[in-house]
Amino acid sequence: MIKVIRSEIPEVLLLEPKVFEDERGAVFETFNRLHFAQATGLNIDFVQENYSHSKKNVLRGLHYQVVRPQGKLISAVRGEIYDVAVDLRRSSPTFRGWVGFTLSESNRRMAWIPPGFAHGLLALSDTVDVLYKLTDLWAPQHERAILWNDLDIGIRWPLTGAPILSAKDQAAKRLADAEIFA
Numbered sequence: 316m317i318k319v320i321r322s323e324i325p326e327v328l329l330l331e332p333k334v335f336e337d338e339r340g341a342v343f344e345t346f347n348r349l350h351f352a353q354a355t356g357l358n359i360d361f362v363q364e365n366y367s368h369s370k371k372n373v374l375r376g377l378h379y380q381v382v383r384p385q386g387k388l389i390s391a392v393r394g395e396i397y398d399v400a401v402d403l404r405r406s407s408p409t410f411r412g413w414v415g416f417t418l419s420e421s422n423r424r425m426a427w428i429p430p431g432f433a434h435g436l437l438a439l440s441d442t443v444d445v446l447y448k449l450t451d452l453w454a455p456q457h458e459r460a461i462l463w464n465d466l467d468i469g470i471r472w473p474l475t476g477a478p479i480l481s482a483k484d485q486a487a488k489r490l491a492d493a494e495i496f497a
Contacts, residue, residue, distance in 0.1 A: 316350045322414040327400045328355060328427040329416050330388075343423060345390060346448060355427065359386065361448040369438040369445070374463050374478035376435020377401055377487070381494050382457040384430035386450035394443030395419035397473050398426050401433040401461070403495040411490065413470050433461050437472050459494055460487035467491060 320329040332343040344350065352358050367375065376399065379385075389398050401413045417439070418424050428434050436445065460483055463470070467490045472478070 316344055316347065317354045319354050322400075322416075324400065324402055324409045324412055324414050326429045327414050327432065330354075330425040330427060332423055332425070334423060345425070345446070346388065357427075359388075359450060361388070361450060363449040363452050365447040365449065365453075367445045367447070369436075369443050370479070371438050371441050372474065372476055372479050373438045374435065374472070374474075374480055374484065375437075376484065377433035377461040377463055377468075378435065379403060379433040379459055379461075379495075380451070380454055380457045381459055383451045383454045385453075386430045387428045387434055388425055388448040389418060389428065389434070389436070390423075390425040390446050391418040391420060392444050392446055393420050394438065394440035395421075396443050396445060397437040397439055399435045399437075399470055399472075400426070400428040401435075401468055401470070402431070403433055403461075403490075403493075404431040405495065407431075411468055413468055415470065415472075435463055435470075437474065437478065439473065460484055461490050461493050462487045465489050 318331040334343040399415045402409045
């Protein structure tokens with residue numbers, strides 16, 4: 316019931332659910348463990364779900380946990396985001412590589428970002444509501460952030476004006492100085 320689109324980093328997936336629409340509206344599965352496993356080959360247990368609300372040009376990220384890394388299933392339930400995953404696995408052939416997707420309430424796409432990746436998003440619409448399903452609990456003592464505009468990564472954010480950043484994201488480290496995975 317979901318179409319899987321592999322990105323340039325094969326472990327990061329773009330997912331398109333089968334949508335049932337009629338004159339009343341639409342319905343689709345945001346997650347079904349069996350269908351997800353059949354489509355992706357992954358048997359995932361989600362233990363936490365987060366919600367964020369942002370206004371246009373809010374940039375969140377690039378966040379990750381060095382202990383208890385989290386896999387994330389991201390969806391924009393209202394509005395539109397540009398969602399980014401950065402490979403932080405030193406042993407990976409795609410180390411420092413990144414992929415980005417537009418996720419929106421209209422395209423209903425979701426992004427699967429496995430553990431070992433940093434995650435960030437940019438709010439493209441006036442407001443956006445995002446759901447994150449997580450494979451591990453938030454551990455603030457292990458959370459880290461990499462600068463959203465680190466030239467060693469080179470993400471091409473579709474910005475219109477300066478991003479709105481949290482104090483934590485303003486103080487984020489460059490990848491060269493960050494604590495990352497083996």
